[in-house]
Amino acid sequence: METEKIPDIVIGRLPRYLxxxxxxxxxxxxxxxxxxxxxxxxxSAAQIRKDLSQxxxxxxxxxxxxxxxxxxxxxxxxxxxxxWDIVLVGMGDLGHALxxxxxxxxxxFRVAMVFDNDPQIIGRQVxxxxxxxxxxxxxxVSQAGIRVAMLTVPASAxxxxxxxxxxxxxxxxxxxxxxxxxxxxDVHVDYIDPILKLQHMTYYLD
Amino acid sequence: METEKIPDIVIGRLPRYLxxxxxxxxxxxxxxxxxxxxxxxxxSAAQIRKDLSQxxxxxxxxxxxxxxxxxxxxxxxxxxxxxWDIVLVGMGDLGHALxxxxxxxxxxFRVAMVFDNDPQIIGRQVxxxxxxxxxxxxxxVSQAGIRVAMLTVPASAxxxxxxxxxxxxxxxxxxxxxxxxxxxxDVHVDYIDPILKLQHMTYYLD
DNA sequence: CATTGTGAACGGGTTCACAGCA
DNA sequence: TGCTGTGAACCCGTTCACAATG
Numbered sequence: 443m444e445t446e447k448i449p450d451i452v453i454g455r456l457p458r459y460l461x462x463x464x465x466x467x468x469x470x471x472x473x474x475x476x477x478x479x480x481x482x483x484x485x486s487a488a489q490i491r492k493d494l495s496q497x498x499x500x501x502x503x504x505x506x507x508x509x510x511x512x513x514x515x516x517x518x519x520x521x522x523x524x525x526w527d528i529v530l531v532g533m534g535d536l537g538h539a540l541x542x543x544x545x546x547x548x549x550x551f552r553v554a555m556v557f558d559n560d561p562q563i564i565g566r567q568v569x570x571x572x573x574x575x576x577x578x579x580x581x582x583v584s585q586a587g588i589r590v591a592m593l594t595v596p597a598s599a600x601x602x603x604x605x606x607x608x609x610x611x612x613x614x615x616x617x618x619x620x621x622x623x624x625x626x627x628d629v630h631v632d633y634i635d636p637i638l639k640l641q642h643m644t645y646y647l648d
Numbered sequence: 649m650e651t652e653k654i655p656d657i658v659i660g661r662l663p664r665y666l667x668x669x670x671x672x673x674x675x676x677x678x679x680x681x682x683x684x685x686x687x688x689x690x691x692s693a694a695q696i697r698k699d700l701s702q703x704x705x706x707x708x709x710x711x712x713x714x715x716x717x718x719x720x721x722x723x724x725x726x727x728x729x730x731x732w733d734i735v736l737v738g739m740g741d742l743g744h745a746l747x748x749x750x751x752x753x754x755x756x757f758r759v760a761m762v763f764d765n766d767p768q769i770i771g772r773q774v775x776x777x778x779x780x781x782x783x784x785x786x787x788x789v790s791q792a793g794i795r796v797a798m799l800t801v802p803a804s805a806x807x808x809x810x811x812x813x814x815x816x817x818x819x820x821x822x823x824x825x826x827x828x829x830x831x832x833x834d835v836h837v838d839y840i841d842p843i844l845k846l847q848h849m850t851y852y853l854d
Numbered sequence: 855c856a857t858t859g860t861g862a863a864c865g866g867g868t869t870c871a872c873a874g875c876a
Numbered sequence: 877t878g879c880t881g882t883g884a885a886c887c888c889g890t891t892c893a894c895a896a897t898g
Contacts (some may be wrong), residue, residue, distance in 0.1 A: 539741035
């Protein structure tokens, strides 16, 4: 095991391994192996072994991997042993859906605050949240010490809001806005855009 | 230009180029170059030139690329010169949000039908759509000749629904369900899962 | 004896650097 | 002069194949 310089692309696969393992656990399986995991995920067994071996020797020859043990290890590596509070900005339809999404629980996340800049909806309830004014965002978010954000505002507002989040101390932003954000290098940014994914696939359609 | 065997990873970047170009067009810019595009997207200029050169010689030395011309070329390459009908299955919060999302217009897509299996909501209106019964999915979708789907059903239903979509002739599925689908190789599948993206980023947080 | 962990070989994507051209 | 297109070099991730071992 050599901890130094693990490629980002490897890190990106770990959540998928964790997801598959949690499904195996639901199915009451206590052990698995690189072949089974690989088949479920469409990844080669060698790849999975090599990825995991970067972090330690988690398996047993002849047996494979203990499902609960490997889940614990991956949760530790990915820093999701406890729960990250998330600030959600932009309470359109998508923001509403994410605010109410039950899937974050048990995966290391919980929406803690929601914001919008529209006076028409500020103060309204969404599930258990009261929509707060983005004017107060920097103060409220920094005070709460929140480090993770999801951005569901229109493209025209995304850069500005992202800068507020950074000012508030946020270090990881998952943006649904169809625009590349320009932020300090120590802030981690990723994007979700269905149009990009769909256009990728239509290339292969006649 | 050599058309044979263009890596999938290159195809995956083309939608981002198109997105950036369309923003440039909104800003009334008529030409751009690999350096400007690269800076906007966080991609090296050489990468962009090499990617584009796989499909033809679209630029002019000393000038760069014509924005509208390159937009047209990319739209042709990606097969989004006309509009793909999409079938959307699963009318929870996320399904509602996607059904009402205005961002598909002008990017090559339009939601054409929506389905759910919950008797409580079948027949209801969502925007301009009437929620249809998944029992009728195969018939309706194949009759309409729809080739592209978005899946926003619970994980427990995703595989089953995906198989129905395939039976109906769908060849591209964008799934929001947190599970790897097992489908024929000629069906293109991609996933959107915020939890995977968040866990990837929290690895880098203390 | 099934399955891991891993060095070595391999393959392929990215960057380099420059000729070529508007 | 400015910027593209591209062969070559480089770099890095994946696969291979097998020794090690519970």
